[in-house]
Amino acid sequence: MSKPTKQKLRNIHPGEILREEFLIPLGISQYRLAKEISVTEARISAICSGKRAITADTALRFAAFFGTTSGFWLGLQGDYDTEEAACELSGVLAQIHRFEPVAA
Structure with a gap:
């Protein structure tokens, strides 16, 4: 019997969640969303297309x-950003050794 392969899920931008789960x-x-929360349509479009992050200002308006x-x-934005950074830094992170305190 073959061992199952571990597949990594695609990192989903919060704009996709906004579009697919809300709008x-x-x-x-x-x-309409832009008008209702007093921002530009370009701002909402950029978020929905994954080209712009959700800021605290935008998060408060969406909430x-x-x-x-x-x-x-x-939280969605933080999770997305962390995963993107982890992918970009994977080689560097693999070379960092965890600090082990020396007993006195």
């Missing part, structure tokens, strides 16, 4: 509009 199911256009928390949106 599309709720029938809300990017234009107020969707009835979520700002932490939800910032």
Whole structure:
């Protein structure tokens, strides 16, 4: 019997979650969201296409509009950013040795 291979899941930008889990199911256009939360449509478009991060300002606006928390949106962004950094730094991180305190 062969050993199952470990496949890494694609890192999902929070803008994709905004689009696929909120805007599309709720029938809300990017234009309407932008208008309702007083930002430009370009800002929402850039987030939805993964070209712009969700800032604290945007997270607060999304939370107020969707009835979520700002932490939800910032958590999605933080998880995304951390995974991107981990991929970029994988070689460097593999060479770092954990600090082991010496007993006195």
